[in-house]
Amino acid sequence: MKLPAPLEAVIEALQQLPGVGAKSAQRMALHLLKEGPEAMNHLGDLLHHAAEKVGFCECCGAFADQPLCPVCADPRRDPAVLMVVAEASNVLSFERGGHFRGRYHVLGGLISPLKGLGPDQLRIRELLKRLEDGAIREIVLATNPTLDGEATAAWLARILEPVGMSVSRIGVGLPIGSDLEYADDLTLDRALEGRRKV
Amino acid sequence: MKLPAPLEAVIEALQQLPGVGAKSAQRMALHLLKEGPEAMNHLGDLLHHAAEKVGFCECCGAFADQPLCPVCADPRRDPAVLMVVAEASNVLSFERGGHFRGRYHVLGGLISPLKGLGPDQLRIRELLKRLEDGAIREIVLATNPTLDGEATAAWLARILEPVGMSVSRIGVGLPIGSDLEYADDLTLDRALEGRRKV
Incomplete structure (x- = not known):
């Protein structure tokens, strides 16, 4: 016996999500089914609602x-400083702080x-356009300290x-609370390089 | 900045699924958002479709x-032997074999x-009803070898x-390929108890 086809379709779609394997997708779908059709319909409704309502900020590209996103719409935010990040979710990380x-x-x-991604596939034209009126004076490059992140930051600089x-580039070194x-050697190297006078 | 409310609602609902924490729910939702509204709508549609179409077999309670489920609808299945399981997903495990x-x-x-679950909350009345016409002669109790599973099996017996x-009760002992x-001691005890002549 196989699972009913509509259920298999749900499992297959859940498996496309990051960190979800075949077993956990099945567990999730069966859980929803056990909860009853209302639970499934509820999640379905929420997804449709989010798909309709949530998009990206016209100005900065955040969620x-x-x-406009809450940051771009907030007149109290400093218009002279711009932080460049790779993903919309990175904005959340900094805003949490x-x-x-x-x-x-x-x-x-x-x-x-x-991955065949060049500057043309990124929102770099939009970035240059935002610099045109001269209001922005400082740029913080906050891409991840990975190979691609460093390369992108260097290219942008x-x-x-x-x-x-x-x-400027965000600081690289030992994370707070670490040992x-x-x-790793590279982090230690970079921490030494980035030392500051006390 | 917080995430847009419709997105927060999706994250909260995903967090209700088994094995999904706050971080992974956010990762899933942001992944869907990055894929575009079609991905979200697609999953939403599949959930609605499954909620509408998938239910439980009128006879045995499987998905x-x-x-009727494929097993109950199959005239080639032996009508004299009935396996009693706790959850609909257990049927899948045996059918896989x-x-x-x-x-x-x-x-x-x-x-x-x-958990306040007594025989009245389970499909035991339905089980006794299926035994009425005398077609079923053998019952295999295949609840998990856990405290509740053993207690339920003993009660049913x-x-x-x-x-x-x-x-009969399914065999308990060392799983194939184990060492x-x-x-654990209890499994070894039960494996010894359940030894069979070669």
Whole structure:
């Protein structure tokens, strides 16, 4: 006996989600089924609602259910400082801390020759357009400290510095609460390189 | 900044699924959002479709998108042997093996005084009704070898034996491919108890 086809279809779709394998997708679907049709319909409704309502900020590319995201719509945010991140979810990480008072620009990915992603596939034209009126004076490059993230930051720094921008890169080093013993060599190297006067 | 409310609602609903925590629910929702509204709508449609089509077999209680599940509808299955399981998903596990040729009865849970589940909350009345016409002669109790599973099996055996049924319990012991070294004491005890002549 196989599972009914409509249930198999749900399991297959759940399996496409990150971190969900065949077993956990089946467990989720069977759980929903056990809860009754209301539970399934409820999740279905929520998904349709989110698909209809949630999109991306016209200005920075972060998640928004309005034309502008809450950060771009907030007049108290510093218009002179712009943080460039790869993904819309990165904005959430910085906003959780709540210490950055500038605005954001989401690239929508990283330059990655291996994945065939070049500058043209990213929101770089939009970034340059935002710099045109001269309000932005400082740019913080906050892509991940990975191969692609570093390459993208270096590439951006090269095109942004000639425009007269003050460009910085987020600090790299040992994370707070970590142990020297478990840090990898590259992180230690970079932590030493990035040392600051006390 | 918080996530847009419709997205938060999706994340909250995903978190109700088994094995899904706050972080993975957010990751899933953001993945869907990044894929575009079509991906979200697609999953929503599949859920609605499954909620509408998939239910439980009128006879045995297994998953079915027809009044009868494929097993109950199959005239080649042995009508004299009935396997009693706790959950509809247990039927799938046995059907995967494909060696059991009888039919099933899903209890919809186990007797558990701690969870306030007594025989009346399970499909036991339906089970007794199926035994009335005398076609079923053998019953295999295939609840999990756990506290509740054993208690439910013992309880069922006590009420089924007086009706003149041949009642058996699935074998308990070392799983195939396992190592004596890692088996727990109770399993070893039961494996010894359940030894069979070669």
